Amino acid sequence: MVMRLTILGATGSIGCSTADVIERHADSFCAHALVGHRNETRMVELAERLHPAWVVMTDAGAAGRLKGRLPAGVQLAAGMDAAVELAQATETDMVMAAMVGSAGIPATLAAVRAGKRVGLANKECLVTAGSIFMQAARASGAELVPVDSEHAAVHQCLMGHDRDSVAQVILTASGGPFRDRDPASLADVTPEEAVAHPNWDMGAKISVDSATMMNKALELIEARWLFDLPAGKLSAIIHPQSIVHALVEYTDGSVLAQLAMPDMRMPIAYAMQSEPRLETGISRLDLAQTGSLDFQAVDERKFPAMRLVREVMGGEDSLAIAMNAANEVANAAFRERRIGFMHIVATVEKVLERVENIPVGDLEQVWMIDAAARKAAAEVIGR
Numbered sequence: 001m002v003m004r005l006t007i008l009g010a011t012g013s014i015g016c017s018t019a020d021v022i023e024r025h026a027d028s029f030c031a032h033a034l035v036g037h038r039n040e041t042r043m044v045e046l047a048e049r050l051h052p053a054w055v056v057m058t059d060a061g062a063a064g065r066l067k068g069r070l071p072a073g074v075q076l077a078a079g080m081d082a083a084v085e086l087a088q089a090t091e092t093d094m095v096m097a098a099m100v101g102s103a104g105i106p107a108t109l110a111a112v113r114a115g116k117r118v119g120l121a122n123k124e125c126l127v128t129a130g131s132i133f134m135q136a137a138r139a140s141g142a143e144l145v146p147v148d149s150e151h152a153a154v155h156q157c158l159m160g161h162d163r164d165s166v167a168q169v170i171l172t173a174s175g176g177p178f179r180d181r182d183p184a185s186l187a188d189v190t191p192e193e194a195v196a197h198p199n200w201d202m203g204a205k206i207s208v209d210s211a212t213m214m215n216k217a218l219e220l221i222e223a224r225w226l227f228d229l230p231a232g233k234l235s236a237i238i239h240p241q242s243i244v245h246a247l248v249e250y251t252d253g254s255v256l257a258q259l260a261m262p263d264m265r266m267p268i269a270y271a272m273q274s275e276p277r278l279e280t281g282i283s284r285l286d287l288a289q290t291g292s293l294d295f296q297a298v299d300e301r302k303f304p305a306m307r308l309v310r311e312v313m314g315g316e317d318s319l320a321i322a323m324n325a326a327n328e329v330a331n332a333a334f335r336e337r338r339i340g341f342m343h344i345v346a347t348v349e350k351v352l353e354r355v356e357n358i359p360v361g362d363l364e365q366v367w368m369i370d371a372a373a374r375k376a377a378a379e380v381i382g383r
């Protein structure tokens with residue numbers, strides 16, 4: 001049977017890598033719907049390659065500009081409601097959740113509630129609404145499969161093993177482009193320097209998050225939900241080569257690691273079909289050529305996001321929502337050259353000082369805390 005995918009964030013980096021995996025396995029996968037936001041040029045190219053039944057642009061202006069440019073038989077819709085409809089449609093077997101930011105939450109949650117297989121690239125879903133997503137998945141039977149390379153690695157290292165025997169899950173972090181820089185020299189780095197990731201080719205927002213290590217902070221929160229682990233069993237280590245993606249240590253001292261060349265097509269393919277494994281076209285790992293694999297502890301003075309996340313994981317859900325929202329605002333402000341690099345995490349920290357530490361029961365509450373944190377971040381930046 002051919003698995004029909006709806007790709008949320010089709011025009012992004014993960015979306016395009018997903019398209020590549022679909023094309024390599026056209027006998028097993030096809031695109032039912034491609035959802036983009038504003039990049040209509042990329043969408044035309046993708047629609048010509050994948051011939052989906054539907055194309056959605058969540059931005060109405062971009063949808064208008066697409067009229068008459070899609071291949072025959074491809075239907076066009078505009079707006080987030082259309083994305084939600086297609087994510088939960090009967091014709092969708094799997095949803096690849098790869099919209100950036102909290103914009104990705106409604107359509108992804110709709111897919112989970114409809115019991116779909118959901119490949120989760122978007123971190124914000126679990127970071128901000130982890131309990132809501134996990135509850136919805138339990139109720140509908142939806143399968144939430146990680147797409148982040150680190151979480152896909154953990155998934156593989158846990159497969160077939162006793163959960164109670166897990167002593168520690170360790171996510172690796174490249175340390176980003178500023179890993180070896182003196183913190184004092186980071187005040188003046190430009191957005192161009194911050195997005196130039198040494199190992200991964202990613203979207204701008206996540207690349208900046210990688211440079212601040214906020215990305216790893218969010219991934220730790222995500223891992224807590226995905227694998228139902230206490231915060232004390234989750235940690236991160238710097239591994240500049242990005243070859244080892246995660247390690248799982250068991251109570252007997254045995255440590256399992258997952259290794260692969262850094263190319264998102266591997267975890268994407270694993271999320272689409274874990275077994276039997278799919279051919280992905282990624283470069284083969286040649287350890288003799290790699291030579292050495294290095295590891296170092298995370299310096300929390302240089303990467304204060306990693307200190308903040310321990311406080312956030314020790315508190316209630318409101319803190320994670322505020323951390324994510326404030327970071328989105330500060331990350332964008334940095335990319336727009338309105339604040340310096342070191343002010344990104346400093347802004348998040350100031351917002352966290354103002355947030356009430358409370359549990360969260362529904363999406364309404366999530367949006368309220370999210371909005372308040374964004375407002376607080378804008379105020380901090382405005383000063």
Ligand SMILES: NC(=O)c1ccc[n+]([C@@H]2O[C@H](COP(=O)([O-])OP(=O)(O)OC[C@H]3O[C@@H](n4cnc5c(N)ncnc54)[C@H](OP(=O)(O)O)[C@@H]3O)[C@@H](O)[C@H]2O)c1
Pocket residue numbers: 008009010011012013014015035036037038039040058097098099100101103104121122123124147148149200201202203204205206264
């Ligand atoms: N790239 C990676 O290697 C990687 C690895 C792990 C996890 N992730 C996660 O996967 C997600 C996507 O990352 P990416 O690197 O693929 O990002 P990206 O290249 O920036 O792509 C983002 C996608 O989201 C769409 N989008 C942007 N703003 C939107 C809005 N307001 N409403 C609806 N759609 C919107 C974009 O549409 P247009 O381009 O058409 O405007 C694009 O399709 C992120 O949550 C990221 O943290 C990425």
